[in-house]
Amino acid sequence: MQTRIRIAAIVIAAATSALGCSAQADQTTDKIKSALQSRLGIDASDIKGITKAQMPGLYEINLGTQLIYSDANGDYVLNGELIDTKAHRNLTEARLNEINKVDFAKLPFANAVKVVKGNGSRKMAVFSDPNCPYCHQLESTLKSIDNVTVYTFLYPVLSPDSTAKAKQIWCSTDRAKAWESWMVDRKAPTAAGTCDTAAIDSNLALGQKMNVTGTPTVILADGTRLPGAVSGDRLEKALSSAH
Incomplete structure (x- = not known):
């Protein structure tokens, strides 16, 4: 006792x-x-x-x-x-x-512009504004990156024109081609932008919830974020380690 x-x-x-x-x-x-x-x-x-x-x-x-x-x-x-x-x-x-780690698998990929390079085995997501100069720079960098699937969440936060271009790209018959043509070659999208663009509103709400305060914001498959227009060497290394 x-x-x-x-x-x-x-x-x-x-x-x-x-x-x-x-x-x-x-x-x-x-x-x-x-x-x-x-x-x-x-x-x-x-x-x-x-x-x-x-x-x-x-x-x-x-x-x-x-x-x-x-x-x-x-x-x-x-x-x-x-x-x-x-x-x-x-x-x-x-x-x-x-x-700020993200559960990559839970991202709403249906709301993103999907671009597959090579075998597409490595994965990354990007929150990007069509008029963001650093986003254009990142897209140029991505031209030299192979074997990756890029999910671009249109995130027009800079201006009304960003919203207009994002809607035009989303409403294009080939979204991936329209996105790359504008971001890399500066060929403006020609679609009317009058289709269902609820995905863009969802992206804006998601980005705010995830504290995405700047573009571009890269998210790797392991949930790690890379803010800004990262260099090709750094991105290649990060993709390989997150794969």
Whole structure:
């Protein structure tokens, strides 16, 4: 009986300690969140989460597409990349990749323009605006990439003309040809753009949900994101490792 009482007391003490740690963590994150809101004007909805960073005494604030760091009181904020000098590893980049990882298989591919190069064995998706210069640059880079299937989600966010061109491309008889002709050869699409373009609205909603704030945004088969017009060498290497 004595032993049972002691075990019960230990279990209760451990549970109380855990609750205390949790409460303390909540108080700290609430304090940081309050300080960021009142002092920096950051909206509460923009703060996706606050956790301890890998550097002691530092807290990581997840703003969706960006990470910033704070002390436990929210008195000091660091806006930059956290580097592990021993491992030569960019901890900020690694965490952003982890946070923003996408379940590739669940993407609505029926809403994308599909282009198959070579055997198409490697897969990638791109959120792209027809008038984005970096998207044009990426399409030129893709000309030298073989054995890949590219799913382009038309994501017209730059201007009304972007929306008009996206609709024309989507309504073309051969969407892949219309897309490549415009993006690579600058041959404007000729379709009327009056077909059912609900897919484009769905892409815009999906991109906002996934925090796609810039074009182009590349998503690899393993769910990793590559923002911007990545170089051919980097893209080739990333496709091979994600395959």
